[in-house]
Amino acid sequence: DNNMVDMICQLYSNARDPMKGRQLPVMYSSKKQGFFSISGNLATQVIQGVGWAMASAIKGDDKVASAWIGDGATAEADFHTALTFAHVYRAPVIINVVNNQWAISTFQAIAGGEGTTFAARGAGCGIASLRVDGNDFLAVYAASKWALERARSSFGPTLIEWVTYRAGPHSTSDDPSKYRPANDAARFPLGDPIERLKKHLIGLGAWSNEEHEATKKALEAQVAAAQKEAEQYGTLADTHGQGVATMFEDVYQQMPPHLLRQRQELQLGQGA
Structure with a gap:
């Protein structure tokens, strides 16, 4: 699930983070879904x-x-x-x-x-x-x-x-x-809202304990798979990050000369 992978990448602030590490981890958002932080x-x-x-x-x-x-x-x-x-x-x-x-x-x-x-x-x-x-x-x-x-x-x-x-x-x-x-x-x-809904659906004959446990396991596996994929791009403990040169981007539509110079100096200093 790409949406879930993107969200977990944002939580980790890793190299695939759509916010490029510029937002608090739990303040995730998704422009595609119209979900504002x-x-x-x-x-x-x-x-x-x-x-x-x-x-x-x-x-x-x-x-x-x-x-x-x-x-x-x-x-x-x-x-x-x-x-x-x-x-x-x-x-x-x-x-x-x-x-x-x-x-x-x-x-x-x-x-x-x-x-x-x-x-x-x-x-x-x-x-x-x-x-x-x-x-x-x-x-x-x-x-x-x-x-x-x-x-x-x-x-x-x-x-x-x-x-x-x-x-x-x-x-x-x-x-x-x-x-x-x-x-x-x-x-x-x-x-508990989940427990209440579960009991209500079982009472109606539309659900069962077995279906509940199977669904829970399937969802946990889906989240674990998305987390594993997201971790390939870095975690909070082992971050690959965005690269420090990106700190100059996404502020101005056209980067002003003084920031271009600073970015160039940074890259020269890193031997880039």
Whole structure:
């Protein structure tokens, strides 16, 4: 699967990385699929999503933007600006708020989730808003499809608050045991989304434990094969990289003379 290989190459920032090592590893993107990178600057991707949707409407195509934000980042000003623009310009955008209860170290109440819901913020701006069980796959699919059809029918934006839970750390630098109980994830009432869907399908007679295990093994093999192929182009531990001369590229449409000189000096110094 070339798409998966490209994504893993981007995670490794190796020689085949389509971003050429110029993005944080987890902030992968794919221009071919219209998948824009998340942003390290919290909440900015939401207003970018609204702007992209406004451009789509102005061009008259049927593309819809779908922007994602966490519960903590809703406290950023960009989120509220995005709501205003989405409402005023009837932008064909779905604003997804993933309320997984915890930002990097603060409970969602710190971002204002205790006194009211995050969905209520959309309603306050005149935007159709839903609060959905984010661990119910069928509910997620149905709500997303509804919002997509609204946007394509020129009814404008939808805000969806997905109620879920962040079971693991926020990042490799985060230790959730410092600020929440260790067994918190197991006590979350909405359960595990994969386990819930599995039980539901088995109950309907449309699935079985055997099919589940076989599918899991097949998918793991597919990912392992893509990872093995990607590692031929380098890993984080053994990177082949892009070559230092590429640091001068992709900033200007035409490289200015001073950068051309610097690149030449670098290559001469390396004996290139």
